[in-house]
Amino acid sequence: MSDRLTIALDAMGGDAGPRMVISGANIARRRYPQVDFLIFGREAEVGPLLDRKKRLQAVSTLVHTDDVVGAEDKPSIALRSGRNSSMRLAINAVRDGRAAGVVSAGNTGALMAMAKFALKTLPGVDRPAMAGFFPTLHGESLMLDLGANVVCGARNLVDFAVMGNAFARCVLGVMQPTYGLLNVGSEELKGHEALQEASAILREANLPGQFVGFIEGDDIAQGTVDVVVTDGFTGNIALKSAEGTAKLVGEYLRVTFKSSLLAGLGYLLARSSLNKLRKRLDPRRYNGAIFLGLNGVTVKSHGGTDAFGFANAIGVAVDMNEHDIIEKTTADFAALTARTPQLRAAAG
């Protein structure tokens, strides 16, 4: 019984609300039979959904709250007036040790502000970063920040590089990760000041792996580095631009295979292989961004995802726990920071 894991869910987050969250939890329940759910939200909306999923209900505890953080709420407002919101109570469950992680598809900024306030950051971390994996020519890479920190100074970028480095070592198992700063050119003088400064610090720092300096937008999908470091504004737009393009190419392909009888026959023959590819590129597979730099597992699901995508975000929270990622990353981050005191001094 001690091997059971409790995951807290914000039932009210996401464009499709409780219906999507509960269906997602039900998919996750089948995948992760060791998980119990602590679900926060409006009983009148969530209760009936659970009533129809008896097996999920059996492993779930529903905690009623009327309050909900709106998609348009400012993080500072949400932090002050959302103390009883489903999002905040779910985070509190992690803080109090009643849950091993929290998953929300709600307002990113509010989730970040509340998680930072309630869970606190790791020693030496100014701001946590939202990190996620994406497919590349060579497998998968990690990018951070994906939108939690819209404006970043050099110190934040350096922190992200160190956290991403530690995370890649722990999760990807790449002991000598390559990492780079996203910029508009690879030449040393390109980009704004914070990038220049962060690059100079990282060049001197002695992190494991290899700092390749500046990388460009097309390096993301090429998998030029294991860890792409960027501010949240750029990272969010780069990621969504890539997602939109993959969708566009998919749509063009659909039209192409319908454009002639031969093409249609070709599709039928290649269908099983093409379906594998479609699954591989399904953005729902990559749903679930991790807040790095916090004392606790916080996973942000895409607001527009469906139940399948939300189940994957729950999977991220489960993986983080089963592999003790927070502990390992924390230890690795501390060791890296200790080894490279100039990081703190220079970027302080």
Place this chain on the structure above:
Amino acid sequence: MSDRLTIALDAMGGDAGPRMVISGANIARRRYPQVDFLIFGREAEVGPLLDRKKRLQAVSTLVHTDDVVGAEDKPSIALRSGRNSSMRLAINAVRDGRAAGVVSAGNTGALMAMAKFALKTLPGVDRPAMAGFFPTLHGESLMLDLGANVVCGARNLVDFAVMGNAFARCVLGVMQPTYGLLNVGSEELKGHEALQEASAILREANLPGQFVGFIEGDDIAQGTVDVVVTDGFTGNIALKSAEGTAKLVGEYLRVTFKSSLLAGLGYLLARSSLNKLRKRLDPRRYNGAIFLGLNGVTVKSHGGTDAFGFANAIGVAVDMNEHDIIEKTTADFAALTARTPQLRAAAG
């Protein structure tokens, strides 16, 4: 004879240098028999290339200069010490009326700084913007800035919106273009200050078409708007991220069609349709970004393109002239600015 058009070429720009530029000019020569070329570069390198292309040589004048702007040169340095560079002399040819436009695959920042200095900006324009077309679900859209202005204030973004609006009306023939500001969320309070301010001004301004407010990265490929307005840092990374993703999906497809005998047969049947799609998505087709807001046609070719791509960039310069785009955009820009004095006042 009066219908002939002279295009100035910087023979020394681009990763592959004169060989790529001259081969590109030769492709363009076949497409645009009305064009004469005024080519600037090192005679010892460019001369022999021209000697081998007699028909191109017949419509070309080679002007020797030893000086070249390096890919890593800072714009300010290039501006001061590159007065006799191939890039600068090609721009001067436009300034002096000896050429109707200039095409360079060289250092973007230097091209921007030199063109701005030599050609001057349109009345009311603080900084020119680099604009380019890209394929979407609904056809093509325009995005600006693509990397000429790494840091932008609200005034720049508003200028870009007005110039993009005028350009879309003149080139795309969309008289009521939709346009939006690229951001990390569509909610009104998202993003940094310059975006908030620009959005407030554009909301009040009475530009033709429809200001849809903030758009996100995935809206680019979806074709949500005709004109995507953004700073050069974000625009460059969004565009390259999209290009990298398209390339990745293409590579995945290649592997998929080789993954089984059936898939391979399917490919053979669909090949002609798939080749059409490949051509449609070929980034070289979209090569050639226009500097908007200048008194003169300046086209920036991707530095890493090949002869085919460079020929397309020359085609952009030709089109700009044949359709009097600068004159029309200038008139439209002036009219829009006059109609909306608050643009100048608020963003001044």
